[in-house]
Amino acid sequence: MYVMPGFADRLNGIAISASAAMTDKATALKAEGIRVISLSSGEPDFPTPPHVVEAAVEAARAGDTKYPPQSG
Secondary structure, eight states: OOOOOOOOOGGGHHHHHHHHHHHHHHHHHTTTTOOOOSSSSOOSSSOOHHHHHHHHHHHHHHTTSSSSOOOO
């Protein structure tokens, strides 16, 4: 029987990311009934507008599929 090895001890020192911590906090506040506008991670609560979808398709077809410069 194969036993999968555990995680390396050095992984215990990795902290949750700031964006994930913000998402967790917003979720907890919402659960308490507090109105929150979370600007962290997650899905929008509206569909992607058709013109945005079409622009993304056109950009992909044109080969514009790389990440932007690191400076934004």
